[in-house]
Amino acid sequence: MRISFNICNGLLMNLRKSILFYSITIAVFLFSAFSSASSRASLKITGEVLPGACDLGIDNGGALQLGKPHSTPSSDGGKKTLPKRNVNIIIQCPSPTSFGIRAIDIASNAGNVKSHGAATDTVFSLGQTSKGDPIGGYFSTIDKSHSWVDGKPLSNLIVSKDQGHSWQPMLDNLTTNGKNIYSWGDPLQPLSARLVKIGLIISPFIYKYNHSDTVKIDGITSFELVYL
Template identity: 20%
Template sequence: MKFSPLFALSALIALTPVAFAQSTTDLTVTGTITPAACTPSLSGGGSFEFGRISAQDLKQDAQTMFKSSLRQMSVVCDAPTRFALRAVDGRAGTDISPNEESFGVGLNGTEKIGRYLLRTNNYTADGNSSTTLLESWNGGSAWSLYGSTYAHIPNTNFPWLVGVSVDGGMEPSAIGMLTADFQIYMHIAPAKDLTLTDAVPIDGASTLEVVYL
């Protein structure tokens, strides 16, 4: 009779006396099935081109700021949905002053070129401009007022989220379509900290995320 390895192992276990108590561990499987999907988008295809920046226009001992033109950010859902916003830094580790709301623009050799912020303003929810900006520092468990009329979309290095409520609510509302003005605030490192003998490409990239609540 030919024994398969599995059968032989089973026979061995069956014939071995039980000498030890069972050791166990628990596991859980969790998640959420959302009734609707939301799609974020940016006008202009999400591309922000600052063109050629002269090295002479950079401050020697401080960061130099540049602003992009205004674009429109929109989040369209299949049905009214509670969600928040954050973004993933595609150039993680290149930010000259890492924090919860800035993103890197790449490296010049080993030199960090700068950083940028995702600034949003003038939110409208389903045609209602009476909106309140909220923030959560624990991944959405608790919410508080953002504290300004504009918001920076946070990065995923921190459990920080930005949400929008309608008519003064203290938790993000269920929204079918959210729109806002969107602008890049880019900061280039002090010129003294960069090697500027050759052209230095600015190479920032990030991904806007909808977080379902």
């Protein structure tokens, strides 16, 4: 019994020594870990300070008068071409900025006006009659001969059909749905500018309906700046 007790007591002492040893070892290890930690950390803050917003305006207060054309009856649903009109868009920025514009037809019957040989998304609406018939439409294209960028001729028009990810030469009329962004580049990368004038050529037409009442032409297009 005593031998057994002594053996147990010896094991207990050894166990206590082992625990003490490991406790000291762990304590030293933790002390060493904390003593090697840095007492200083840095916070890095990044971002960009953007220039003030650019101003966009359209001459004549954004109003374009087509006059009072007379529609003639037509059994084949033809159209009557009206004289072309010119309008200027002016964009002024506080500092050189890379941007483009896009057009969005917001008139009644937008996206539903058709013209033979033309894509539907290039025909802007001139509104509709009280019966829901389309009155007519118009095409809009940029006139390079009456456009300039910071006082220099606007010679290289470009268009992006994927929200500015890629660019290609502009060859067609403006689209009506806002999907295409139009800018100017060298050769296919948009350039920054402070003052830009964009001359537009408006080519309207009306359908040849036998209207018994006066029909009000009511086209409206929103032009938006897109910062690139």
